[in-house]
Amino acid sequence: DARVTQTPRDKVTEMGQEVTMRCQPILGHNTVFWYRQTMMQGLELLAYFRNRAPLDDSGMPKDRFSAEMPDATLATLKIQPSEPRDSAVYFCASGATSASRNEQFFGPGTRLTVL
Amino acid sequence: RKEVEQDPGPFNVPEGATVAFNCTYSNSASQSFFWYRQDCRKEPKLLMSVYSSGNEDGRFTAQLNRASQYISLLIRDSKLSDSATYLCVVNGQAGTALIFGKGTTLSVSS
Numbered sequence: 001d002a003r004v005t006q007t008p009r010d011k012v013t014e015m016g017q018e019v020t021m022r023c024q025p026i027l028g029h030n031t032v033f034w035y036r037q038t039m040m041q042g043l044e045l046l047a048y049f050r051n052r053a054p055l056d057d058s059g060m061p062k063d064r065f066s067a068e069m070p071d072a073t074l075a076t077l078k079i080q081p082s083e084p085r086d087s088a089v090y091f092c093a094s095g096a097t098s099a100s101r102n103e104q105f106f107g108p109g110t111r112l113t114v115l
Numbered sequence: 116r117k118e119v120e121q122d123p124g125p126f127n128v129p130e131g132a133t134v135a136f137n138c139t140y141s142n143s144a145s146q147s148f149f150w151y152r153q154d155c156r157k158e159p160k161l162l163m164s165v166y167s168s169g170n171e172d173g174r175f176t177a178q179l180n181r182a183s184q185y186i187s188l189l190i191r192d193s194k195l196s197d198s199a200t201y202l203c204v205v206n207g208q209a210g211t212a213l214i215f216g217k218g219t220t221l222s223v224s225s
Contacts, residue, residue, distance in 0.1 A: 042218065043159070055211075091159070104161075
């Protein structure tokens with residue numbers, strides 16, 4: 001049963017520390033998305049990649065956030081330095097542009113708490 | 116105006132009830148429409164796509180009105196297991212990001 005995996009599942013850190021979140025998309029999917037979910041804002045896009053190339057990162061605070069895809073099986077989202085307002089659940093999702101239904105499959109998320 | 120708007124609820128209904136959720140979207144160029152379901156502390160999962168002709172999947176019926184930029188979800192014969200947050204989602208071209216509403220919370224009680 002193919003699924004998106006994310007690590008870590010939970011992360012508690014102190015303000016100013018670097019946080020790295022990892023995502024393994026479903027094998028064969030060529031689009032990868034990073035979303036952030038908070039109670040106030042709901043689910044918001046941070047960045048996404050197609051065929052490992054970044055297409056849109058306009059939702060990301062550029063001074064502290066960075067997203068990369070070192071290879072087709074790994075996407076990373078880094079926050080440096082982290083701030084309390086970054087506390088949220090970060091979801092990675094993957095999809096295939098060839099799919100007829102344009103469905104995106106979500107990972108279980110990383111719950112980040114910045115103290 | 117938010118891109119996708121939903122009534123947050125909560126909708127509290129007894130088992131067996133019929134409940135309807137509505138959603139409006141602002142971008143008339145949107146091409147794909149979905150309902151996702153999210154359980155507490157879990158990831159969103161696709162419930163169903165929404166087609167212009169309307170579509171049904173068991174107890175769930177989805178409708179799209181492009182002229183009014185309006186999407187609906189009808190759940191018949193509600194079950195306890197239907198309790199969740201239902202997210203209205205729109206999308207541009209295939210392979211682009213999904214735009215989510217904030218969700219409507221449903222609680223089904225016995």
